[in-house]
Amino acid sequence: MNKLIYLTCILSISILWASCTKEDIDIYSGDDALFFAQQWGVAHFENHINPSNASKNSHQAYSKIGFGGMLEEDSLLLLNVQISGFIKDYDRPFGIEVVNDSTTAINGTEFELVDPVADAVIPAGGSNALIRILFHKTERMDNENLQLQVRIIPGEHFVLPFDNEGYGRMPIIPSTNTILNEYNNLNLDPSIHNIFINNFLTMPPGWVNNFMGIWSENKFRLLLDFTNERLGWTIATWNDKENMWPPATRYKMPQALLAEYLLEQYKKGREHWVLDPDGTMMWVPDQNLPWGEDARPENMEGN
CATH class of the missing domain: 2.60.40.1740 (hypothetical protein (bacova_03559))
Known part of the structure; x- marks a missing residue:
């Protein structure tokens, strides 16, 4: 019985193998x-x-x-x-x-x-x-x-x-x-x-709003100028997430540099105030600026 089953299996496989000829395999026939x-x-x-x-x-x-x-x-x-x-x-x-x-x-x-x-x-x-x-x-x-x-x-x-x-x-x-x-x-x-x-600027991967405020291209261009001049940073520095970690310490100097500039412009008078594209006052946290996040110039006192 076992021999009969074995021979039957071999015969079935042979029939299937014989039916799969090269002529049955489709090949690409379209244009190049x-x-x-x-x-x-x-x-x-x-x-x-x-x-x-x-x-x-x-x-x-x-x-x-x-x-x-x-x-x-x-x-x-x-x-x-x-x-x-x-x-x-x-x-x-x-x-x-x-x-x-x-x-x-x-x-x-x-x-x-x-x-x-x-x-x-x-x-x-x-x-x-x-x-x-x-x-x-x-x-x-x-x-x-x-x-x-x-x-x-x-x-x-x-x-x-x-x-x-x-x-x-x-x-x-x-x-x-x-x-x-x-x-x-x-x-x-x-x-x-x-x-x-x-040549549009995009938010660097390590940017944290808690330390630098809401990102804007205008703000980032100022930061690039200040940090390049004072710290030797480049766009590559900002785009290196590991280099910008931990943000609590790495962002302290950029915060201070930008806040110093914003305050200088504020003291010069209203026409010198620095705004973000949405019309709000450019702002960074933890720098004791005389305005807060989302402040608008029309709602502020000053010359």
Whole structure:
């Protein structure tokens, strides 16, 4: 009986194995296509694809260059272009162009494509290309969020099969941040990529309202100036959370420097009072300023 069961099992497996021939396995039969496959999100200012941890990054429909968080005046973006289709044993060039009517950054002054001809090639045995774009910080980035839009020109070796609906089949995960979602929603075409460039300041990771009051970009710019001049701190110092710990001691000197300036301006007269963008008096705690948090100049006495 045992032998009969054994032989029956062997026969069943043989039949199943014979039915699974190479002809039954589907292979890719579509066109060779190109699309932007930019991945970032592991770190706030990581704007390039990182092969060592690409699986941890989300596909994004845009990139950001935030000079407000950098010491550098220039920033190199590596823009990833990916293929869908077969890998070939020869180089396959394509094209990259700037979409001028959707670009506010100035070519040659605020950005430059490093070598668009050499970069826009899917190499033999490869499945992607990295387009190098170099950005330069300018004064108008302090107040303007500039945009660069680039587009893939497929050339003779590729097609662009993705349309607005096709975008939904790509592994793009929008950010949960409202502003970033707005950026993503500006573009549903994976043959186009938007890059946003500014010099806006963002709240450093170690900022604690209990020690510095409500964060504002105006307040932070003043703090950067004072702490750089008196303490040698840079934006990197503020962005290093471990360096700014514990805040109860690390924030004492910045508190005092800012409060000294605010009080000096207050004593000069009403026209010199320093306000935050919401119209309230700029304030820091624990410095005995003659006004409190959320104080408005129209409700205060003084010249």
